[in-house]
Amino acid sequence: xxxxxxxxxxAYQNPPRIIGEASIVGSKEGEGPLGALxxxxxxxxxxxxxxxxxxxxxxxxxxxxxxxxxxGMSEEQIRYLFAGDLLAQGxxxxxxxxxxxxxxxxxxxxxxxxxxxxxxxxxxVNAGYADCAMALTSSHFASAEKEFRFPLEYxxxxxxxxxxxxxxxxxFVLSAAETSAAEGASVCVAGITTGKVVDxxxxxxxxxxxxxxxxxxxxxxxxxxxxxxxxxxxxxxITGDLGSIGQKILKDLMLEKGVDLKDIHxxxxxxxxxxxxxxxxxxxxGCGCAAATLAAYILPKLKTGEWKRVLLVPTGALLSxxxxxxxxxxxxxxxxxxxxxx
Amino acid sequence: xxxxxxxxxxAYQNPPRIIGEASIVGSKEGEGPLGALxxxxxxxxxxxxxxxxxxxxxxxxxxxxxxxxxxGMSEEQIRYLFAGDLLAQGxxxxxxxxxxxxxxxxxxxxxxxxxxxxxxxxxxVNAGYADCAMALTSSHFASAEKEFRFPLEYxxxxxxxxxxxxxxxxxFVLSAAETSAAEGASVCVAGITTGKVVDxxxxxxxxxxxxxxxxxxxxxxxxxxxxxxxxxxxxxxITGDLGSIGQKILKDLMLEKGVDLKDIHxxxxxxxxxxxxxxxxxxxxGCGCAAATLAAYILPKLKTGEWKRVLLVPTGALLSxxxxxxxxxxxxxxxxxxxxxx
Numbered sequence: 001x002x003x004x005x006x007x008x009x010x011a012y013q014n015p016p017r018i019i020g021e022a023s024i025v026g027s028k029e030g031e032g033p034l035g036a037l038x039x040x041x042x043x044x045x046x047x048x049x050x051x052x053x054x055x056x057x058x059x060x061x062x063x064x065x066x067x068x069x070x071x072g073m074s075e076e077q078i079r080y081l082f083a084g085d086l087l088a089q090g091x092x093x094x095x096x097x098x099x100x101x102x103x104x105x106x107x108x109x110x111x112x113x114x115x116x117x118x119x120x121x122x123x124x125v126n127a128g129y130a131d132c133a134m135a136l137t138s139s140h141f142a143s144a145e146k147e148f149r150f151p152l153e154y155x156x157x158x159x160x161x162x163x164x165x166x167x168x169x170x171x172f173v174l175s176a177a178e179t180s181a182a183e184g185a186s187v188c189v190a191g192i193t194t195g196k197v198v199d200x201x202x203x204x205x206x207x208x209x210x211x212x213x214x215x216x217x218x219x220x221x222x223x224x225x226x227x228x229x230x231x232x233x234x235x236x237x238i239t240g241d242l243g244s245i246g247q248k249i250l251k252d253l254m255l256e257k258g259v260d261l262k263d264i265h266x267x268x269x270x271x272x273x274x275x276x277x278x279x280x281x282x283x284x285x286g287c288g289c290a291a292a293t294l295a296a297y298i299l300p301k302l303k304t305g306e307w308k309r310v311l312l313v314p315t316g317a318l319l320s321x322x323x324x325x326x327x328x329x330x331x332x333x334x335x336x337x338x339x340x341x342x
Numbered sequence: 343x344x345x346x347x348x349x350x351x352x353a354y355q356n357p358p359r360i361i362g363e364a365s366i367v368g369s370k371e372g373e374g375p376l377g378a379l380x381x382x383x384x385x386x387x388x389x390x391x392x393x394x395x396x397x398x399x400x401x402x403x404x405x406x407x408x409x410x411x412x413x414g415m416s417e418e419q420i421r422y423l424f425a426g427d428l429l430a431q432g433x434x435x436x437x438x439x440x441x442x443x444x445x446x447x448x449x450x451x452x453x454x455x456x457x458x459x460x461x462x463x464x465x466x467v468n469a470g471y472a473d474c475a476m477a478l479t480s481s482h483f484a485s486a487e488k489e490f491r492f493p494l495e496y497x498x499x500x501x502x503x504x505x506x507x508x509x510x511x512x513x514f515v516l517s518a519a520e521t522s523a524a525e526g527a528s529v530c531v532a533g534i535t536t537g538k539v540v541d542x543x544x545x546x547x548x549x550x551x552x553x554x555x556x557x558x559x560x561x562x563x564x565x566x567x568x569x570x571x572x573x574x575x576x577x578x579x580i581t582g583d584l585g586s587i588g589q590k591i592l593k594d595l596m597l598e599k600g601v602d603l604k605d606i607h608x609x610x611x612x613x614x615x616x617x618x619x620x621x622x623x624x625x626x627x628g629c630g631c632a633a634a635t636l637a638a639y640i641l642p643k644l645k646t647g648e649w650k651r652v653l654l655v656p657t658g659a660l661l662s663x664x665x666x667x668x669x670x671x672x673x674x675x676x677x678x679x680x681x682x683x684x
Contacts, residue, residue, distance in 0.1 A: 004421070004470075004471060004472070007418075007421075007445070008421075008445045010471055051668050053664060053665065053668065054668075076349075079346070079349075079350075080536065084450070086431075087662065087664070088430035088431065088489075088662040088663065088664060089428075089430065089450065089452065089660065089661065089662035089665075090450045090660075091660070091661075091662045091664065091665045091670075094539055094660035094673055094675075095660075095665065095670065095673065097539065098539040098541055098673055101538050101539075102538065103349070103350045103536035103537060103538055104536070104537070104538060104539060104675065105449070105451075105458060105461075105462065105536065106449065106450045106451045106458070106660075106675070107447070107448065107449060107450065108426070108431065108432045108448045108449065108450040109447075109448045110431065116447060116448070119447075120447065120462065123465070123466065123469065123471060124465065126469070127465065127468070127469035127471075128346075129346060129352055129465060129469075130346070147430075147664075194422065194445035194446070194447065195445060195446070196443050196444065196445055196446060197436055197439065197440040197443075197446060199440055318431065318432075318433070318436035318437075318448075319431065319433075320429065320430040320431035320433045321430065322395060322429070322430060322433065322488075322489075323395065323431075323433045323437065326393050326395065326396075328433075328437065331436055331437065331440055333436075333446065333448070
């Protein structure tokens with residue numbers, strides 16, 4: 001049923017369908033270029049809770065519920081949940097989805113988790129392990145700043161190379177092609193390319209685009225090699241949150257490998273904010289950046305057939321406050337997901 | 343090829359084999375009842391590195407290499423790595439396995455990660471996504487104390503309900519039954535039961551057995567229901583790190599559900615230390631506890647056929663320092679893995 005391709009890729013013969021998706025974001029994201037496309041823009045950054053962490057848990061839960069509502073699925077019909085976030089020990093997920101009582105695979109791939117969750121959910125559905133599975137990821141600006149840098153109350157200065165963690169979550173319901181739930185669904189996960197940890201020695205946690213670009217280049221290059229394709233085989237190759245500086249580095253690295261991305265490359269971090277007017281510097285970032293942009297902006301274009309094939313490459317920076325304070329570099333990882341109109 | 347069973351279980355028709363395993367532990371574990379069974383006991387708690395986190399990374403890398411050495415596998419032959427640890431943002435894994443350059447799925451399930459990694463690795467191999475995959479998990483006493491409680495230098499007092507985080511790692515190489523690599527392998531992953539997040543409201547991070555026992559009970563009960571089995575169908579049902587108090591709670595909870603575990607239950611946390619002489623109080627804990635005990639003690643008994651069938655249920659406490667300090671309860675999760683002599 002499945003074809004392994006090259007070192008790190010799979011191509012599904014009868015690809016799982018994305019039968020529904022949902023995105024919920026904060027007010028800053030709602031004021032951005034994609035503002036009108038999200039399912040909901042929440043004005044209260046605490047989502048009615050007392051702490052930033054509880055806020056992110058609530059955001060994740062509400063997004064999961066919204067995806068179930070849109071697909072008419074109950075908790076019992078979703079066999080597995082593949083979910084993660086950026087916080088230490090994945091607490092936004094653990095506390096957020098508890099009341100759903102769906103068997104959970106907890107994931108950590110930093111901001112690449114959206115790609116990791118879609119990969120594993122599509123693998124499970126394609127193998128017949130589940131008629132239906134959900135991929136779910138979130139991030140929150142305030143909980144992420146506190147987790148990786150300083151609490152907002154410190155009012156730390158942000159250099160121009162920084163990205164702004166998106167307050168947002170995306171949920172995706174995948175279903176096997178032959179199920180009744182998949183009838184009429186017009187987007188599939190056609191294949192995946194799984195990333196390796198890549199470290200170019202960047203140590204500046206205010207310059208994540210530079211830390212992650214080598215991993216994105218590695219995964220995109222591996223993907224094209226495994227599939228025997230060129231960038232022209234895609235309507236878009238879209239990374240998760242490299243931002244404007246990371247985009248430039250990615251294009252340079254790809255050129256060094258002999259691949260010209262030309263105008264085919266986009267980045268969710270560039271798409272989600274207007275850097276000129278929103279003071280977000282290099283762009284958006286966070287697990288929720290790729291997830292919300294995928295749900296609100298990318299999937300609709302694939303549904304209508306405006307785009308036939310997209311390579312989505314969520315990118316993650318694998319640092320913690322501890323590793324940063326101990327002077328370690330910031331390795332990256334990126335997971336590729338082939339999305340097709342079908 | 344695969345049979346889904348009940349709400350949360352899979353039973354593989356031609357189960358993936360465990361073709362090799364390795365365990366490396368620290369000196370305290372080496373002095374325990376299983377000391378002679380580990381592949382290596384390392385006397386230097388820093389594993390030749392400068393920090394506890396780097397030490398755990400090195401431990402994880404060395405254990406992965408040992409498993410490859412024992413199976414004669416190279417990095418190129420292992421298609422996927424499913425790995426995790428307890429540290430914030432999984433840094434023991436990210437930094438540890440970087441140089442292996444194997445496509446990575448980063449996982450977080452607290453101390454249940456050994457079960458989660460074996461589950462996902464067996465799912466991938468069984469589906470034909472990989473001839474060969476590795477499941478890898480680690481924990482380190484000093485990095486875990488610093489991560490969840492206080493640095494060791496604070497010399498915090500440990501109440502009798504605490505468990506002692508195992509310094510250890512376990513690596514498992516899984517291969518599809520029909521591959522030449524699997525010839526002669528006599529242990530298989532026959533199936534899995536995936537856990538949900540379960541929260542009974544325990545808030546004491548020095549009493550993890552109580553926090554995790556409800557999740558263990560939930561998964562074991564679900565497993566028996568999904569498979570239509572009773573505890574007597576197993577030679578042993580072995581939890582990850584409930585310790586002596588958690589074991590009692592588990593047995594009580596199971597009795598309330600009408601299931602008597604009698605003498606069939608064991609716990610890696612009880613097996614790995616001699617609580618009377620080693621000052622470990624309720625027992626061992628950590629990702630490495632279940633992983634090292636599985637590699638050193640459980641698999642050999644399955645290989646010889648002394649045990650025919652074991653349900654391994656690594657148990658995880660889903661807390662972070664942040665959630666603890668914010669007064670949150672400690673939810674648990676447990677993932678069941680059916681191991682059989684074949």
